[in-house]
Amino acid sequence: MATSDVKLIGAWASPFVIRALIALKVKSISYEFLQETFGSKSKLLLQSNPIHKKIPVLIHADKPICESLIIVQYIDEVWTSGPTILPSDPYDRAIARFWAAYIDDKWFPCLIGIVRGQLEGEAKETVIQQMSAGLVLLEEAFEKCSEGKGYFGGEKIGYLDIALGSFLGWINVTENMIGMKVIDEAKTPCLVGWAERFCADSAVKEVMPEIEKLEEVAKLLQANV
Amino acid sequence: MEEVKLFGATPSPFSYRVIWALKLKGIPYEYVEEDLSNKSALLLQYNPVHKKIPVLVHGGKPIAESIIILEYIEQTWPQNPLLPKEAYERAQARFWTKFAEDKSLTFYAFFRSDGEEHEKAIKDALEVLRILEEQGLGEKKFFGGDTVGLADIAWGWMAYWLGVMEEVVGKKLFEAHAFPRLHEWMENFKKVPAIKENLPERNGMLAHFKRQREILIASSIS
Numbered sequence A: 001m002a003t004s005d006v007k008l009i010g011a012w013a014s015p016f017v018i019r020a021l022i023a024l025k026v027k028s029i030s031y032e033f034l035q036e037t038f039g040s041k042s043k044l045l046l047q048s049n050p051i052h053k054k055i056p057v058l059i060h061a062d063k064p065i066c067e068s069l070i071i072v073q074y075i076d077e078v079w080t081s082g083p084t085i086l087p088s089d090p091y092d093r094a095i096a097r098f099w100a101a102y103i104d105d106k107w108f109p110c111l112i113g114i115v116r117g118q119l120e121g122e123a124k125e126t127v128i129q130q131m132s133a134g135l136v137l138l139e140e141a142f143e144k145c146s147e148g149k150g151y152f153g154g155e156k157i158g159y160l161d162i163a164l165g166s167f168l169g170w171i172n173v174t175e176n177m178i179g180m181k182v183i184d185e186a187k188t189p190c191l192v193g194w195a196e197r198f199c200a201d202s203a204v205k206e207v208m209p210e211i212e213k214l215e216e217v218a219k220l221l222q223a224n225v
Numbered sequence B: 001m002e003e004v005k006l007f008g009a010t011p012s013p014f015s016y017r018v019i020w021a022l023k024l025k026g027i028p029y030e031y032v033e034e035d036l037s038n039k040s041a042l043l044l045q046y047n048p049v050h051k052k053i054p055v056l057v058h059g060g061k062p063i064a065e066s067i068i069i070l071e072y073i074e075q076t077w078p079q080n081p082l083l084p085k086e087a088y089e090r091a092q093a094r095f096w097t098k099f100a101e102d103k104s105l106t107f108y109a110f111f112r113s114d115g116e117e118h119e120k121a122i123k124d125a126l127e128v129l130r131i132l133e134e135q136g137l138g139e140k141k142f143f144g145g146d147t148v149g150l151a152d153i154a155w156g157w158m159a160y161w162l163g164v165m166e167e168v169v170g171k172k173l174f175e176a177h178a179f180p181r182l183h184e185w186m187e188n189f190k191k192v193p194a195i196k197e198n199l200p201e202r203n204g205m206l207a208h209f210k211r212q213r214e215i216l217i218a219s220s221i222s
Helices: A015-026 A043-048 A068-078 A090-115 A121-146 A159-165 A168-178 A189-200 A211-224 B013-024 B041-046 B066-076 B087-112 B115-136 B150-155 B157-169 B180-191 B202-221
Strands: A006-010 A032-035 A057-060 A063-066 B004-008 B030-033 B055-058 B061-064
Touching: A006 A015, A006 A043, A015 A068, A015 A159, A015 A168, A043 A057, A057 A068, A063 A068, A063 B087, A068 A159, A068 B087, A090 A121, A090 A159, A090 A168, A090 A211, A090 B061, A090 B066, A121 A159, A121 A189, A159 A189, A168 A189, A168 A211, B004 B013, B004 B041, B013 B066, B013 B150, B013 B157, B041 B055, B055 B066, B061 B066, B066 B087, B066 B150, B087 B115, B087 B150, B087 B157, B087 B202, B115 B180, B150 B157, B157 B180, B157 B202
Parallel strands: A006 A032, B004 B030
Antiparallel strands: A006 A057, A057 A063, B004 B055, B055 B061
């Protein structure tokens, strides 16, 4: 398939974009990355995602697909010759979807709340606790989903690995900000090993940004509030 | 076939999404009505994270969150499909389904608030209706094309619950002449036998929502 046939509109720092990038890498799909400038939105983005005006947007044969998890599912369904991303068993798939939705709806707001740097005192403590508690739930989910193997997806990275793993860089940034580990041996031992494995995976290594670069972006986000 | 149980609560539209999917596919199930003011130990066991209905239990294994349940039903019982075969069209169906999930808070705000927050909710809700009218349906009868699909079920509450909400709030949000496509979609949706035969009784709904709104307004004042 020609490189120009698959385009991804995004930004290297966005965990939602990283999800799409990992899925493309898992399937060894050639693509063109269209980097958005921080603080402005390109005409192509506004045209391709007029309702939400957000990244990532996958453009395949000139047709746009929006929403990171919908993009990951689309990639899995179209490129069937590569490794599968979603679990094949319907129940396992439902569980993977459940936790991915939990991450986006309940857990991510805590993370972004801390990163934005506007929270103080008790409010900040509460959010940190909620974020930590969420990771403990995900630790339990890992124990069930992995069935003793290395990933949420079992032997190889899958949908839920991608849904959570895309945040690992930002989790590190947050840990530095609050001076405390949220993925640690005491509370989330399985996730500690999983995080290392995930970041070392060939589909992930090239697209996971360096912490120092993310910390610069964090400063921009804090200034922009 | 393994036993299917649905834990729901009338008149929750989230409950009805699952009922509609099961009925459209002709899947027999046992329904368990939950009292949300006194949730059963079983529900809390099946959905410890959110403690909410609906929960589908299939062969003893619980699935929570209505849209996730719908995707599970679609994969497990492929007859009368709710999603198109073609991947791009499936992505579109999922997009509009997610849009319904993301915007439910907007309509909930319309229902539970008054004053400035209420005015903002009206504005936001009208924008959502405009997007659906102009970009969602296109020329199709349903979001799913000729037959009801995932996105129709996700938005289905609007065909019946919205009118009740408007009556309780005392404010009309949806005017047929302003949203002709949506209006026609609502009428068509309610005509589908599996939907028509599975709607909560209106008077009961009205009384329930009146009580709900009173409680919510009172708690926001204190």
